[in-house]
Amino acid sequence: MTQTTPKIRIRGLRKAFGPKVVLDGIDLDVMPGTSMVIIGGSGSGKSVLLRCILGLIPADAGTIEIDGVDVLSLPTRRREAVIETIGMLFQNGALFDSLSVWENVAFGLLAAGRRHGKRPSRAEARATAGRVLEQVGLDPSVGALSPSELSGGMQKRVGLARAIAGQPDILFFDEPTTGLDPIMGAVIDGLIVDCVRKLGSTAIAITHDMASAQRIGDQAAMLYKGKLIWQGPATSLLNSGNPMVDQFTHGRREGPISMELRR
Template structure:
């Protein structure tokens, strides 16, 4: 590992919204092929961190390198090839209600075809969508349905199929088990692990679900008060030796994290 360039390298990342400091000097290395999980309470900046990497939010300071290139210094046109390396499963799947399931899965492929003038026909896109649905454990016939006809777990699978459609080098997962029962959560996590391994992708997941974090992650870190206060193997999340991490992962009311419960 020594001397290897991280797939994603972040140094001194800061972001505030008015007087509220969300990220206050985040440092992070994610090596190629690693599944990295970031835990933390609601409102601690996990999603803001992902949005900064994606270029949806402009950081106030710091660097974000992808394959050794600081993408924060690039123009939108020159940043685009790096963003095309990324696929994302959104927290609530974020499917387009006006499109069928297969059109949702193939949306990025058809958009990329138009953008890069390598047009993919609807017939080929539909066939590819069927293959992707099978990869996430769904019958290709589901492709003809609308998202509203699917359960929450099925919508998550469709979102995962869309995320892996372009065989991305990097995958982001935003609270992948939110809204799912424990069994379906475990199913989604298993599919995520399988897809990441088959693609050989580098993955970052953000979650407050400890079972999910340990199933998905190789490495883990906790975001607290704008910084990553602990990093280590995901298997050590419940036995980190850090009092803040231990309070969070075990769900204890008493500890260094103070929660205002006043109504």
């Protein structure tokens, strides 16, 4: 792999659910060590794109390459090994209520160890979880609590800790600031940027929050009706020169998107 080879390279990706086409020929490159933010309205296909990359939803057509290897064509076990290198922060945390905080953070480590016959002891896993909780600004003692005892912001931090616990090459963030006040949203964004930089990971985030998008992203793209209609620096989101992107990022009622919705 050369320095110019994308960490993630997507070509011609299509996905439909019955007659509804959700992804319609997506082409996207994410370079190593960079953060890509994908914006778009509800139902535009953002979450479906992440799930296709993760293999949670089968793509109908196209290729998804990670480090130059088309993961869609790999045998199941090799594909699973690649997916294990991806950490994921889910929109609502997706913490397991039946597990303690530290068990949530260490869940992926224990699961991967079980599959590969190198499972850490519970004491080792708990110690690792404590160190990772510190990285996201939480005291290790929080590990003994249950998710229901945490505030929304703390749950987001625990979700981030779980995502980075395995020191993944790739990180996905699904609406990381949803449900948080502006200050806590900025705190979570700062933690995400710090974690991505320290790990040297490649990241993809999907969000409706334009402030968050600019804090997290190096590059940005907008999905509309299953297509990427614009790509560019995240710093250009508010002055992209694309009428649809400008309408979306500024939250304007009038514009090409609303005109199409009225027809």
